[in-house]
Amino acid sequence: MEFIELVEKRRDFLMEELASLKRKNRFPEGELVIQYGKRSNVYYWSKQTKNGVQRTHIKKADHELLDGLIRKRESEILMKRYTAELRAVRKLLSMYHRYFNERDQRFLDDLEMQTRLYQLNKAKGISYKKSLLETIRNWKNEPYERDINYPESLKHDAGDGLIVRSKSEVLIVTCLRKYKIPFRYEARLDIEVDGSMRPVYPDFTILHPYTGQIMYIEHFGMLGDAEYKEGIQWKLENYAKNGIYPFMNLVLLYESKEEPLSLARIEKTIVDNIVNIEVM
16 A cells, blocks of 8 residues: 555544544533542542532542543543644645646556666665665764753663663663664754754654665653643644654654553554555
8 A cells, every 4th residue: 555545544544533532422521630649549520610610529439420531531632632643644645745746646657667667776776775784884873963951851771871761762762673773862853943943852863774764753751731732733743844744754652641652552653654664
């Protein structure tokens, strides 16, 4: 299946999921507030009244209320996530169709052109592989500028002298090394924002070991924080304006307190989006 077909399939899925979420049964009014404890959590029902916000402790017997509020919160999180992703996917499709037209496709579909291209690529295959190995070796050894902000949060040992900011990032490093994917941690990337260049620091910059393509991995680990989510939206929008798109050269990993990242989910994402990428 062509890449753009996968993106269109993902768009259709997101639209169906959002429509389904909007058709869900009615949820209780108000919202769930969780007080996290070392041994157990305490749940409160928070709702707006004429006298202000009223918070009521949810007893263990109130299963129906608690379940309803949990499903409501899950639905809200999924709607925000799917809405943000759908916006990015639509931008990607718009850019793709703007620059890749039917004339280009006719050229690629032409049997004679395919035969000639195959012969040309086959003839240069050996030298290409040798040059790619040399590129990877040089890229791994090149110095690069790292993010120096908040050094106090760099406290998780990922091995080989690399200290990262979270346990989840340790797991990401583990997977990248397992599949021998060259990477840089929090390497500076200059992108254009509002007409001027601005540095950003993707969590991981990788050099694809089969294609030589530069790709990025972003780990968003605080979905419960409103300000943090605004930062995610800003970054994704400006990435798209600079030619960095999900499912193309940007891999996204999300987690929250309620849904932490697992090694299995990280590995599946890396395998699906990087390891199993089709080599042209």
